[in-house]
Amino acid sequence: MKHDLQKDFSYSALRPFRRSFMDGMPILAYHKLGSLPTGAKMRSLYVGDKLFAWQMRELHRAGFATRSLDSWDQNSRPHRRRVILTFDDGSLTVFRNALPVLARYGIRTIQFLVTDAIGGTNHWDVRRRGEVPDPLMAAAEVRDWLSAGQEIGSHTLSHVNLTAIPEPQAREEISASKKKLEDLFGVAIHHFCYPYGKWSRRVRDLVEGAGYTTAVTYDFGVNTETRDPFALRRIGAKHPSCSLRNLAALLPIGFPPQFFWQR
Secondary structure, three states: OOOOHHHHOOEOOOHHHHHHHOOOEOEEEEOEEOOOOOOOOOHHHEEOHHHHHHHHHHHHHOOOEEOOHHHOOOOOOOOOOEEEEEEEEOEHHHHHHHHHHHHHHOOOEEEEEOHHHOOOEOHHHHHHHOOOOOEEOOHHHHHHHHHOOOEEEEOOOOOOOHHHOOHHHHHHHHHHHHHHHHHHHOOOOOEEEOHHHOOOHHHHHHHHHOOOOEEEOOOOOOEOOOOOOOOEOOEEEOOOOOOHHHHHHHHHHOOOHHHHOOO
């Protein structure tokens, strides 16, 4: 990656990333959309719904077209205005707040589902980190998501760190989640997301062996056509901090100042 000045920034606006986005295929990662709930500890997982709508409008006006992970390599050559949008976990906030915006701009995305938590909550964050419960999409909402032209992928059965469990258990998390999603929704599942972004060569090979065609990480950067399809980089989308550095970087480019405090 040639232009890495923005490594210290999460994605809030296009301009600081525009040059890097032309180096290959950028993949943006979102989790939850909406106001920060009382008691939330993992603030970085939330992007305000108004900020998300502004980001999608900005990408659309700049001529960036969204693409499926199915064709990431054909669209990863330099100097193309392409972007892939991903959501992790299946938060109900995404179903409620994203679909109208995605329809307005003709945007295609993929939602990575924790298969055994469909219709439940983010129990992994509640249990391990004391996070507030976040309702997840139920099967009916996932079907509506698919009917709206959006995609789904696997995020394992239970959102476990695959690098910290025995290989047979990891294989089950990876393979069984794929089959369950295919049986439940009648669509082929080609794409995988490593929980917490944790992966290793052993885990990567299990994903390939299960029949997926790509897997996304949280390794920072854009993807060229030579990138390992089972170790695709992503850039996390987050609310901008109120630091002087972010104020100095974003306000001169027309970033709406109210988004620094939207929660």
